[in-house]
Amino acid sequence: MAAGVAGGVGQWLGSRKNADASRAAVGPLTPAQPAPPVPADADFAKLGTPTFITPNADFYRIDTALVLPQVPAEDWTLRIHGMVDRELTFTYADIRNRPLVERIITLCCVSNPVGGPYISTSRFLGVDLAELLREAGVREGAEQLFSTSADGFTAGTPVSTLLEPGRGAMLAIGMNGEPLPVEHGFPARLVVPGLYGYVSATKWVTDLELTTWDAKQAYWLQRGWAEQGPIKTESRIDAPNGHVAAGKVRVAGIAWAQHTGIDRVEVRLDGGPWQQAVLSAEVSTDTWRMWWAEVDAPAGSHSVAVRATDRDGYTQTDQIADVVPDGATGWHTITFSAR
Known part of the structure; x- marks a missing residue:
């Protein structure tokens, strides 16, 4: 038994070394279509929000991998098959040698509770996924893109969403100017x-099958989660924390309504009237927006709540819902003390 465990650990360490070496050998990745610079007024980090672009080391990680899959780039292939006119197989070199596009995208996990930390923003680099699918020729009747990772995880993504003009779905090989970190899906x-990761964000992806919803059921659908996974309009308070001076108190946070866009954010103190917050510059409808507001807080304990309204006119509900089956709802509320 001990020898078997030792052998397994040795094999894992060896493969990890090979994957790391492979990633290092990839070298710089240069976009043919770089993302525009983030304007200074899009980032309210000095007010207590996250930085607009999340460093790779701080980007949230939620997946089912107990041991990170180790796939050297030189061994990786991607197969596109199923309800297509022609089956295609790509190598890493095939993808890297295509014109690469860079897009700034906010990702959010369906398991993120109200006010939770599982949301981050990155500059992703890769190729347009819809272009690859069109090259394969998606047949009429294909409903889901059933994606499989190197370790067997599966996700089902609506084909209609992927092929929407301007959706911007990607097969990504880079993140914030470098090859994907292993923990975020390298190669x-x-x-x-605009979609939660459980229906879309397959890491270490090796297989894409065009099929129907009836034909196959992906990992999380088998466990009671919803078939469709659009990210809900939500907001979060990041500041203040703990004790503050009585008087004018600055409240700051983030809001998101991917692929729709944030129209306004409002806060209220101690259940009083709502007041509109100041929004940061919008980078795109696929990224979060920062906000801040000032409230008058006399000495004592206080609560402050936030709600966002998107450009479709939807305002967050105050009804509390669990993350299962399709994402949490409710107003994020914090307490603080003014002295």
Whole structure:
């Protein structure tokens, strides 16, 4: 038994070394279509929000991998098959040698509770996924893109969403100017703006099958989660924390409504009237927006709540819902003390 465990650990360490060496050998990745610079007034980090672009080391990680899959780029292939006119197989070199596009995208996990930390923003680099699918020729009747990772995880993504003009779904090989970190899917992963990761963000992806919803059921659907996974309009308070001076108190946070866009954010103190917050510059409808507001807080304990309204006119509900089956709802509320 001990020898078997030792052998397994040795094999894992060896493969990890090979994957790291492979990633290092990839070298710089240069976009043919770089993302525009983030304007200074899009970032309110000095007010207590996250930085607009999340460093790779701080980007949230939620997946089912107990041990990170180790796939050297030189051994990786991606197969596109199923309800297509022609089956295609790509190598890493095939993808890297295509014109690469860079897109700034906010990702959010369906398991993120109200006010939770599982949301981050990155500059993803790769190729347009819809272009690859059109090259394969998606047949009429194909409903889901059933993606499989190197370790067997599966996700089902609506084909209609992927093929929407301007959706911007990607097969990503880079993240914030460098090859994908192993923990975020190296050599390649899927990124679909506006969808929770459980239906779209397959890391270490190796297989894409065009099929129907009836034909196959992906990992999380088998466990009671919803078939469709659009990211809900939500907001979060990041500041203040703990004790503050009585008087004018600055409240700051983030809001998101991917692929729709934030129209306004409002806060209220101690259940009083809502007041509109100041929004940061919008980078795109596929990214979060920062906000801040000032409230008059006399000495004592206080609560402050936030709600966002998107450009479709939807305002967050105050009804509390669990993350299962399709994402949490409710107003994020914090307490603080003014002295």
